[in-house]
Amino acid sequence: MSSNAQQVNDSIPKDSIVYKTNYGLRLGIDLSKPIRSILQDYNSGIEIVGDYRISKKWYIAAELGNEEFTTNEDFTNSTSKGSYIKAGLNYNSYNNWLDMNNEIFIGFRYGFATFEQTLNSYQINIGNSILPSVFNNTPFTQKGLTAHWSELQLGFRAEVYNNIFITFSGSYKVLVNITDPTNFKTHYAPGFNRIYESNTGFGFNYTISYLIPFVKK
Secondary structure, eight states, X not given: OHHHHHHHHHHSOOOOOOOOOEEEEXXXXXXXXHHHHHHOTTEEEEEEEEEXXXXXXXXXXXXXXXXXXXXXXXXXXXXXXXXXXXXEEEEEOOOOOTTOOOEEEEEEEEEEEEEEEEEEEEEEOOOOTTSOOEEEOOOEEEEEEEEEEEEEXXXXXXXXXXXXXXXXXXXXXXXXXXXXXXXXXXXXXXXXXXXXXXXXXXXXXXXXXXXXXXXEO
8 A cells, every 4th residue: 555655656746847047257348438438538448347156146256447537627637547457256145036147246346456647737826916827738647556445336237138138336445555646646546436535436337248158057
């Protein structure tokens, strides 16, 4: 009798469906950079983004870019130009349904930039009401400047087509260290953006990327 019952139980189909997702290298481009380059003649740049999935929730991530930005202040006009890299981790806090592959992620980056800054023109304020201020239009360039910062990111990533993703993210940045030109302040660091007295800043990214799948887990 027990043998017949065991055969009946074995004949009942079990839910053996396992949904697997792609693991691999995802590469893309930040679309906000070329858009700003078109709309703002004082700003140009490009940024390549990438990440590699190491577990269900964790990703190694990095961004590599190049920027040129001209800052026009009350008494100075200067241009910063250089390259940067940001590297760190992303954690996906979103629990996907079935075979979906979307993310609501929190990320941390350490950023490093190397750049040059050109003082295009500046106003010499003589400090005498009788004498007018004098403009000096002789450009001066100092190379070998560097900047280090930490960055907290929060973003949303959606798979809009098979292995194609769009991402919206924002970032809060804290400057760790920066070198200034001789007798002048750095107004903009590539990758970090404008530098204010608080040594903090914000950023925004809109990226499109493609996942090169290596394995399914």
